[in-house]
Amino acid sequence: MKIIYTAEALATGEGRNGHARTSDGKLDVNLAIPTEMGGNGEGTNPEQLFAAGYAACFHSALQMVARQEGADVSDSAVGARVGIGPTDAGGFALAVTLEVSLPNLTHDTALELTEKAHQVCPYSNATRGNIDVVLAVAED
Template identity: 60%
Template sequence: MTILDIDVKYTAVATAENGRDGRVASDDGKLDVVVNPPKEMGGSGAGTNPEQLFAAGYSACFQGALGVVARKENVDISGSTVTAKVGIGSNGNGGFGLEVALSAHIPTVDEATALDLLEKAHQVCPYSNATRGNIKVDLAVV
């Protein structure tokens, strides 16, 4: 896989304290959250977790990419939503891996058009480009 150089327009900065059982904050103070492992992984589940943060970022980014594609195709996607489900589990090699299921509800178009838009957005979205070939990402229309 070729690594592409990009023209960086913005850099997000966040710092974690105590890993998955601590706190994460952005340098501008807009994000400051307690993180704890979920109960399913033996944690307290009291705070958010990195997988929820990844799901939030991916769903927002993918919704934005969907809007870019829809505007180029002159398609109205008013009222649409994108949900990201991020799973974490053992990768069988002593480490952990992720998988993602992205589902979109686009009430203004038929299922075939919606799926076409999702496939095109998957080529545009920076999160999709970052994960392509590394983790399983499923797309669905709901």
């Protein structure tokens, strides 16, 4: 693979209760454990950052495959829900649901494009076989 871009970020402090910043300073956030996990929730968390990144990346992949197919994806949106929970082995794992809205397409066409985007999205390719990912296409 020929790398065309590399993002850099540094996390400091106490991990989930710390700080994260990209090398260019465009992302600069305080981190906090969510209240649901016993924290104070007064900052963002890795799952929120992952959800935002996956949603944006998948939306770009969806727009790319739609352009190739000549499909109208204006007014489209992708939401991501990222859950975290304990595994039987004693660690933690993630689960993702991607919610795709393509209001200008039939449900079958929207499903087809969503599946194609799932094959080309870098986040989907990175998580495939490692994280449960559910694709949900809205009935518009």
